[in-house]
Amino acid sequence: MKIKIGLLLIPLLFIACRNQIVDDPLFQEQYYLHAKVNKKVLSHPYSFLNRTDTLLINPDILLNMPEIWKVTKGSKEIVTAFIDDGFFYQHEDLTGNLWNNKGETGLDEKGIEKSVNGIDDDKNGYIDDVVGYDFAFNDPDPDCYVFDGMSNDIIQPYWHGTTVVGVYGAVGDNGIGISGICPNTSIMLLKAGKQGVGMFDEDSVKVARIAEAIRYAVDNGARIISCSWYLPQQDNKYGQAVIESIGYAEEKGVLMVVCAGNYYKDLDNPENYVIPASLTNSNIINVGELDLQGEHYKYIVGEDTLGSNYGIKSVDVFCVGETPTLTNRYNYSAYCIGGGTSCATPVVSGICALMLSIDPELSCNEIREILISTSNKTPELMNSCVAGGYIQPLKAVNELITRKNIK
DSSP, rough: EEEEEEEEEOOOOOOOOOOOOSSSSTGGGOOOTTOOOEEOOOOOOOTTTTTOSOOOOOOOGGOOOOHHHHOOOOTTTTTEEEESSSOOOOOOGGGGBBOGGGGGSSOTTTTTTTTGGGSTTTTTSSSSSSSSSEEETBBSSSOOOEEOOTTTOOOOEEHHHHHHHHHHHHHOOSSSOOOOOSOOOOEEEEEEEBBBTTTTOTTHHHHHHHHHHHHHHHHHEEEEEEEEEEEEOOOOOHHHEEEEEHHHHHHHOOOOOOOOSSOOOOEEEGGGEEEEETTOTTEEEEEEOOOTTTSHHHHHHHHEEOOBBBOTTTOEEEEEEEEEEEEEEEEEEEEEEEEEEEHHHHHHHHHHHHHHEEEOOOHHHHHHHHOOOHHHOOOGGTSSSSSSEOHHHHHHHHHHHHHTTOE
């Protein structure tokens, strides 16, 4: 994933414009969410975007979220798990949407808070796991602090997981910052990697932790697992463990929304095989990135073309990735612009969570089929993904309501 534009620490004094659709002060900067926007959008003078240029947007790609939110803003009963390298879950625009493990909250028989009593109260094999778990350091705190990749003695805050989660589930209509795609939800946080384990060292055991995290999510009530990461083909027992854990999620009916990756490669080519994006399990939705003009996101670096991976068999749909979202700066909440397939993936995860809040009995196959069938077909994307186009969430929700005869 990429961070494209600078940060703004909070607290800040925001000046909200009148007639906003929701009361999140920076909602007007979330240009991809709503159709009530000019084709040329200039950033608000008090925006964290710090843009001086004119932002050109194809209005056809806009997600029409306010129209969807008239139907549903999500449900606390739909739990979505995120597997990443840690999270700044203290962010003030996130805390209200964190998953709460009821088996590890409240007082135990001795009058001690279950969240800190050092006992596996719910007997799920993990102690004090209230919001999720840290599989990297084997503790219940999936925080954003990781080895910095240079020294095992230096711990640094890491932003990726916070940025991804913010796209999906920043608390909406709370008078703070932005709104996530699914503004009312339950987010389970699962930390799998240390990000760096020393210069030139590989965190090979991270793959095993990912497998464990997937099983944890399934066993503890997640309906969706959002995966803004990918692994090269693994010929060892750890890689096979991930494949088996994805199969376990498939058996239990847990949807996995995964990113295609950012190297502009054809995932249908066996040489470019990655996990989980190249897998064919029926519970996987693989997401590529769309740019703001409605085209396959790509760019040139020297003689190389980079951008979203693709595959007419391997990648299911495309979705906009560049978006305002959450981040952290030292121990402060902050905002930034995220992008890449890492951010396109939680957009689709959020749409899936909203669909499940309308009909909790939806199967993974039904969700995937509706997203594909209602996508906007384009000539360029016809050879880039199964859908041959990019998602149209409002059409998907309306199709769901029609099929299920929901009033």
